[in-house]
Amino acid sequence: xxxxxxxxxxxxxxxxxxxxxxxxxxxxxxxxxxxxxxxxxxxxxxxxxxxxxxxxxxxxxxxxxxxxxxxxxxxxxxxxxxxxxxxxxxxxxxxxxxxxxxxxxxxxxxxxxxxxxxxxxxxxxxxxxxxxxxxxxxxxxxxxxxxxxxxxxxxxxxxxxxxxxxxxxxxxxxxxxxxxxxxxxxxxxxxxxxxxxx
Numbered sequence: 798x799x800x801x802x803x804x805x806x807x808x809x810x811x812x813x814x815x816x817x818x819x820x821x822x823x824x825x826x827x828x829x830x831x832x833x834x835x836x837x838x839x840x841x842x843x844x845x846x847x848x849x850x851x852x853x854x855x856x857x858x859x860x861x862x863x864x865x866x867x868x869x870x871x872x873x874x875x876x877x878x879x880x881x882x883x884x885x886x887x888x889x890x891x892x893x894x895x896x897x898x899x900x901x902x903x904x905x906x907x908x909x910x911x912x913x914x915x916x917x918x919x920x921x922x923x924x925x926x927x928x929x930x931x932x933x934x935x936x937x938x939x940x941x942x943x944x945x946x947x948x949x950x951x952x953x954x955x956x957x958x959x960x961x962x963x964x965x966x967x968x969x970x971x972x973x974x975x976x977x978x979x980x981x982x983x984x985x986x987x988x989x990x991x992x993x994x995x
Contacts, residue, residue: 815966836910837910921946
């Protein structure tokens with residue numbers, strides 16, 4: 798919550814954090830013209846979805862386990878209020894998922910599938926043949942540092958990055974909201990990122 802002259806405004810840094818992490822870790826300076834495949838649409842996932850559409854992504858194929866009415870409303874609003882072509886699919890539609898991944902520039906997993914300890918070693922995509930060398934694959938998970946999804950993608954020659962980047966840039970955005978100052982991102986990266994798989 799931000800208090801500006803007695804007016805309270807709610808904000809979230811999830812979407813901003815993820816998009817900044819994509820810029821840093823994968824070189825996505827500009828989302829214009831990019832196609833994104835997103836797995837899942839929980840709290841952080843919806844924030845990333847909205848931010849990517851607002852930031853100019855050309856197309857987002859959203860795959861989720863359930864067609865929740867509130868999620869479909871968000872998809873409809875993004876479709877009508879932005880220039881982004883947002884398409885909803887059920888995760889069970891593996892043919893649509895394979896096709897979308899084959900055409901995507903960026904794939905992001907926003908689900909807990911792959912997270913330690915309960916879901917570690919699992920992945921919503923298990924065939925590395927679905928990936929292409931120009932695809933960047935990311936995961937919002939940072940424990941483990943390399944999920945099965947990221948491991949498969951890396952083996953297929955894709956650039957990958959994990960959720961530690963998002964955590965860093967969420968913190969930086971929140972730090973600026975709270976203090977008005979820039980967080981020393983590069984110093985933090987040197988201390989915590991240098992010896993870890995990304």
